[in-house]
Amino acid sequence: MSKEYEVTASEVKALTIISPEGKVVNEAEMPDLTDEQLKEIMRRMVFTRTWDERAINLGRQGRLGFYAPVSGQEASMVGSEFALDKEDFVCPGYRDMPQLVWHGLPLYQAFLYSRGHQYGGQIPEGVNVLMPQIIIGAQVLHATGIAMGFKKRGKKNVAITYTGDGGSSEGDFYEALNFAGVFKLPAIFVVQNNGYAITTPFSKQTAAHSVAHKAVAAGIRGVQVDGMDVVAVYKAVKEAADRGRNGEGPTLIEILTYRFKPHSLSDDTTKYRSKEEEGEWGHKDPIIRFGAYLESKGLWTEEDTARVKDEAKAAVAEHIKKAEATEKMTIPGLIDSMFETPTPQLAEQKAEFA
Structure with missing residues (x-):
């Protein structure tokens, strides 16, 4: 067979709107955000970075259980959620708190989840989220099912799900994309490509040219975004959400980002990342980058950053105290929380502990 029939990898260009120096380099793609919205995005990023630093300390003190650091990925996380409506559904992985x-x-429930408490999974009425999925990639299927429900009910909502570059190599990932593509579901598949699947570099866990290219096989739209640019992330997700609401089908978004901290509190990044690499990505810090842009517009100051850091520290202190004051779990209580009416087997187990 001649090579003219072969499918070849084509280049993909990541959407960037604001440069690492805080300059607008793509005016045509600049989204329509008010000054107040821009400041709120910055507040959330600074708050998240501070919360993350405190949570790492709490984990090392034994006051939290499993915790996956997020510093460096604030633009990806905050920018994408900010583009949603509250009626949209979020299906996260374990780093997406x-x-x-x-x-x-509520923040205290996030802490309860980390502590392994059942009340950490009791989602308040009207909060459209699932709890973080520990099984790699399983949440991608959940989002597809929720998106199908939205479509069947005629709802103008979208389901968004997050996984890492490692998650994009799971079978669940491909099944979800294929199903969503066939039925043109209002789903957004976000792959936060931070360069490593735990310790495995991206080049070692897939031969694909990019994650965005994987959309081609599913017949859906695929885009790549500079994940250290919060405005670019917002733009890409907002566009994907609008397409989903309008019946134009799903979108796969590869967000190129970088976590400055370890994969988890048991990880040692010095074994697989170089100081040069970390320094290169540190220059692209999403908070410094967006802060420089806002300062140039007269919308943000160092005093604002200090104020938000204090706000975050106070909130973390208040909510960890509330989490620690929550009544301890019991086996009968856990059984009662599983079903509205316990199954005969559960009733029998509960009786054994009575």
Whole structure:
């Protein structure tokens, strides 16, 4: 067979609107955001960075259980959630707690989840989120199912899901994209490509030219975004949400980002990342980058950053105290929380502990 029949990898260009120096380099793609919205995005990013730093300390003190650091990925997380409506549904992986909190989950419940408490999974009425999925990629299927529900009910809502570059190699990922493509579902598949699937570099866990290219096989729209540019992330997700609401089908968004901290509190990044690499990405810090842009517009100052940091520290202190004061779990209580009416097997188990 001649090479003219072969499908070849084509270049993909990541959407960037604001440069690492805080300059607008793509005016044509600049989204329509008010000054107040821009400041709120910055507030959320600074708050999230401070919360993350405090949570790492809490984890090392033994006051939290499993915790996955997020510093460096604030633009990806905050920018994407900010583009949603509250009626949209968020299906996260285990690193995506910021999206849940900004979508309405109380912070103390995020801490309860980390502590393994059942009440951490009791989603308040009207908060359209699932709890973080530990099984890599399983949440992508959940989002597809929710998106199908929206379509069947005639709802103008979207379901968004997040995974990492490693998650894009899971079978669930391909099944979800294929199903969503066939039925043109209002789903947004976000892959936060931070360069590593735990310790495995992107080049070692897929031969694909990019994650965005994987949309081609599913017959859906695929885009790549500079994940250190919060405005670009917002633009891409807002556009994908509008397409979903209008019946134009799903979108796969590859967000190129970088986590400055370890994969988890048991990880050691010095074993697989170089100081040069970390320094290169540090120059692209999303908070410094967006802060420079806002300062040039007279919308943000160092005093504003200090104020938000104090606000975040106070909030973390208040909510961890509330989490620690929550009544301890019991086996009968856990059984009662599983179903509205316990199954015969659960009733029997509960009786054994009575």
